[in-house]
Amino acid sequence: xxxxxxxxxxxxxxxxxxxxxxxxxxxxxxxxxxxxxxxxxxxxxxxxxxxxxxxxxxxxxxxxxxxxxxxxxxxxxxxxxxxxxxxxxxxxxxxxxxxxxxxx
Numbered sequence: 001x002x003x004x005x006x007x008x009x010x011x012x013x014x015x016x017x018x019x020x021x022x023x024x025x026x027x028x029x030x031x032x033x034x035x036x037x038x039x040x041x042x043x044x045x046x047x048x049x050x051x052x053x054x055x056x057x058x059x060x061x062x063x064x065x066x067x068x069x070x071x072x073x074x075x076x077x078x079x080x081x082x083x084x085x086x087x088x089x090x091x092x093x094x095x096x097x098x099x100x101x102x103x104x
Contacts, residue, residue: 003088017059018061019057019061019064023056032089036074044059069084
């Protein structure tokens with residue numbers, strides 16, 4: 001689910017209502033999201049689908065990845081703010097210069 005989607009989807013994962021972070025993700029992407037969200041204090045739930053891909057959610061039903069990333073509320077394990085490029089794993093440089101959309 002790309003960051004520009006913006007939809008807030010609720011699903012039941014492992015018997016708990018969860019805010020869906022991303023759906024149909026690979027195991028590598030799932031591992032990245034789980035570690036990042038756990039580090040930021042969220043309880044993460046994961047469900048594998050028939051195609052072998054994963055549904056990742058958090059038990060905080062108010063969580064919206066678009067808002068959390070663009071408001072710079074999430075941190076990397078080294079303490080830097082999560083940028084959209086870091087979230088999408090396009091640039092794993094944690095010291096990447098923070099570019100705000102309103103400055104472009």
